[in-house]
Amino acid sequence: MEKTPFEKDLLDRFLRYVQIDTMSDPHVTDRRPTTAGQMDLLRMVDKELADFGITDRYFDPNGYLIARLPSNLPGGRVVKTIGFMAHVDTADDVMGNGVKPRIIDAYDGKDILLNSQYTLSVEDNPALVDYIGKTLVVTDGTTLLGADDKAGLAIIMSVAKRLVEDHSILHGDVEFIITTDEETGAGMDLFPIKKINSSCCYTLDGGPYGELEAECFNASTVNVTFTGVPFHLGAARGKMVNSVTMATRFIASLPQSESPEATDGRYGYYCAHEIQGTAEKTELTLYLRDFDLDQLKRRINVLVQLGKTIEALFPGGSVTIENKFVYYNMYDTIKKNPQVLEAVRESARTLGIVLHEKVIRGGTDGARLAELGIPAPNIFTGGHNYHSRFEWAALPTMVSAANLVQQIIVYWGGLSG
Numbered sequence: 581m582e583k584t585p586f587e588k589d590l591l592d593r594f595l596r597y598v599q600i601d602t603m604s605d606p607h608v609t610d611r612r613p614t615t616a617g618q619m620d621l622l623r624m625v626d627k628e629l630a631d632f633g634i635t636d637r638y639f640d641p642n643g644y645l646i647a648r649l650p651s652n653l654p655g656g657r658v659v660k661t662i663g664f665m666a667h668v669d670t671a672d673d674v675m676g677n678g679v680k681p682r683i684i685d686a687y688d689g690k691d692i693l694l695n696s697q698y699t700l701s702v703e704d705n706p707a708l709v710d711y712i713g714k715t716l717v718v719t720d721g722t723t724l725l726g727a728d729d730k731a732g733l734a735i736i737m738s739v740a741k742r743l744v745e746d747h748s749i750l751h752g753d754v755e756f757i758i759t760t761d762e763e764t765g766a767g768m769d770l771f772p773i774k775k776i777n778s779s780c781c782y783t784l785d786g787g788p789y790g791e792l793e794a795e796c797f798n799a800s801t802v803n804v805t806f807t808g809v810p811f812h813l814g815a816a817r818g819k820m821v822n823s824v825t826m827a828t829r830f831i832a833s834l835p836q837s838e839s840p841e842a843t844d845g846r847y848g849y850y851c852a853h854e855i856q857g858t859a860e861k862t863e864l865t866l867y868l869r870d871f872d873l874d875q876l877k878r879r880i881n882v883l884v885q886l887g888k889t890i891e892a893l894f895p896g897g898s899v900t901i902e903n904k905f906v907y908y909n910m911y912d913t914i915k916k917n918p919q920v921l922e923a924v925r926e927s928a929r930t931l932g933i934v935l936h937e938k939v940i941r942g943g944t945d946g947a948r949l950a951e952l953g954i955p956a957p958n959i960f961t962g963g964h965n966y967h968s969r970f971e972w973a974a975l976p977t978m979v980s981a982a983n984l985v986q987q988i989i990v991y992w993g994g995l996s997g
């Protein structure tokens with residue numbers, strides 16, 4: 581089937597972006613962005629936005645691009661500014677550079693041979709059958725594809741272009757926010773929050789058709805230090821307190837039913853993540869996660885009580901506990917602004933898109949935005965199997981996501997500010 585000009589633009593853009601090497605490096609801590617290629621793509625996108633005629637752009641040397649398309653509402657009517665966000669970097673779980681995307685037009689419904697070694701099977705990817713006769717993009721089996729998040733980037737850019745060209749689409753101020761180093765977890769550390777006006781921001785960083793994510797974990801890292809009393813082992817009776825034994829007793833007391841390997845869905849957990857020590861001193865790091873902040877705090881309190889119990893069981897030994905909150909469930913910010921999700925649901929209904937609302941058992945850049953007071957749910961982009969050589973993207977779903985973005989913009993444009 582012949583592609584529409586919009587489909588062509590979206591596909592070409594996606595293919596162009598994925599071929600630029602933008603793998604980020606979580607081990608680099610003294611440079612933003614962590615890799616040079618990310619800046620190349622950011623500059624390329626900046627130039628494209630300039631070519632569209634979007635003049636209000638802020639290019640931050642730390643690796644952020646913020647472009648603002650001014651309102652075209654008649655009579656100077658003012659509504660809330662909304663934003664859309666995507667990241668240019670790719671993960672490093674498998675090779676993220678040297679991507680050679682392959683287009684499959686009119687997919688035949690069979691397993692897809694990536695190369696002589698790897699096959700994308702229908703058995704492992706039942707969603708493939710939804711795209712028989714449609715256009716897919718796959719890898720050559722040696723790298724990831726980078727639909728995470730260049731599908732999101734291509735979607736945002738194609739919509740920006742369409743809004744500039746089609747004056748019949750009425751909208752308020754819209755911000756396009758492009759970031760780097762999302763995959764390192766530190767991408768938002770230097771985010772120039774003062775440069776944006778958005779009252780809410782949708783991240784285009786989700787996966788399969790219809791996915792909408794408004795909740796992520798609350799996360800904290802707890803460092804527990806066990807201090808013992810070392811003594812010559814031959815004369816240790818009644819004198820030595822072994823901190824390694826204290827630590828193992830502490831870990832063994834954690835409920836196994838609240839571990840990552842025993843939980844899914846909305847259940848939170850304790851995870852003993854790292855341990856190091858000698859009889860004198862043992863340091864343990866735990867990750868605590870829960871969607872409900874009270875439940876996370878309950879677990880922190882359990883650790884404090886457990887520390888006291890261990891001290892009672894090992895007279896002379898001591899336990900200190902330090903908690904650090906790493907990120908918070910973005911839903912706490914979103915639920916104070918119910919219209920942010922209502923905009924997506926209503927727009928999806930208008931377009932006949934069926935949404936699947938999911939929780940993220942992890943964090944996102946949206947969580948960091950939420951901490952800054954900006955509600956930021958995450959929307960699907962049409963990519964599958966992120967961070968792997970089996971990554972693939974479906975053009976029809978990228979188009980659906982673009983239509984949804986446009987409809988959300990129209991929705992907010994129709995409200996009173």
Ligand SMILES: [Zn+2]
Nearest residue numbers: 728729762785
């Ligand atoms: Zn991503």
